[in-house]
Amino acid sequence: xxxxxxxxKNDFYFxxxxxxSALICLLKKEPGHQQVATLLKGAGSTKQTxxxxxxxxxxxxxxxxxxxxxDTTLKTIAGLRSPFxxxxxxxxxxxxxxxxxxxxxxxxxxxxxxGLAFTKIMDGVFWxxxxxxxxxxxxxxxxxxxx
Amino acid sequence: MGIIEVPVSSKGQITxxxxxxxxxxxxxxxxxxxxxxxxxxxxxxxxxxxQSMDAWVDSICGTLQDDxxxxxxxxxxxxxxxxxxEKRGMEE
Numbered sequence: 001x002x003x004x005x006x007x008x009k010n011d012f013y014f015x016x017x018x019x020x021s022a023l024i025c026l027l028k029k030e031p032g033h034q035q036v037a038t039l040l041k042g043a044g045s046t047k048q049t050x051x052x053x054x055x056x057x058x059x060x061x062x063x064x065x066x067x068x069x070x071d072t073t074l075k076t077i078a079g080l081r082s083p084f085x086x087x088x089x090x091x092x093x094x095x096x097x098x099x100x101x102x103x104x105x106x107x108x109x110x111x112x113x114x115g116l117a118f119t120k121i122m123d124g125v126f127w128x129x130x131x132x133x134x135x136x137x138x139x140x141x142x143x144x145x146x147x
Numbered sequence: 148m149g150i151i152e153v154p155v156s157s158k159g160q161i162t163x164x165x166x167x168x169x170x171x172x173x174x175x176x177x178x179x180x181x182x183x184x185x186x187x188x189x190x191x192x193x194x195x196x197x198q199s200m201d202a203w204v205d206s207i208c209g210t211l212q213d214d215x216x217x218x219x220x221x222x223x224x225x226x227x228x229x230x231x232x233e234k235r236g237m238e239e
Contacts, residue, residue, distance in 0.1 A: 021219050027207060027209070029209035030218060037208050079210065109230060121154070
């Protein structure tokens with residue numbers, strides 16, 4: 001899905017973007033899960049889609065595979081299918097360049113760099129449990145919601 | 148869910164893809180609408196009913212509940228390990 005071409009970046013609402021830690025905390029019912037559940041329920045009632053970028057989604061799948069094995073992972077991922085939770089495959093040279101810059105400046109993992117860069121490019125809000133990302137988001141002017 | 152294409156058998160029966168069957172098992176209440184038909188193929192639009200959204204979120208919340216460890220701690224360890232490997236690779 002090419003989010004920019006399809007007009008997802010707009011002036012009407014902030015795009016909500018989940019970090020892998022936010023999606024996993026919902027699945028595991030960990031601290032912050034209620035905020036993610038409320039966000040998704042709200043997205044359903046307002047017909048908006050909450051996104052997670054491909055690399056962060058890969059982290060979720062990898063994490064589930066390592067901790068729970070293939071069967072549970074397949075069932076869990078199948079259960080996540082909803083029009084209000086989308087895995088974004090948006091990528092262009094601006095996003096790649098900015099993600100690489102963040103990664104090199106702040107010593108971030110590729111997933112964190114991509115999640116933050118995607119959020120910046122989309123003028124969105126990044127939902128995460130990782131408090132280490134907050135000062136970076138602050139310096140870079142990236143919307144961040146700490147769970 | 149959007150638009151999905153499913154094969155039609157010679158007897159005219161359709162089979163919902165596995166992931167959609169799993170989803171229905173999880174209690175997501177979908178409204179399925181036939182939008183076009185041509186030989187050997189059928190297209191349907193599956194849209195969850197609005198009131199089922201809460202049920203869907205509740206069905207995934209806590210699917211993997213396990214209080215014995217914290218996922219953020221594990222995620223951060225994995226990222227740290229990945230970064231260390233990457234640094235070592237860059238230095239070599």
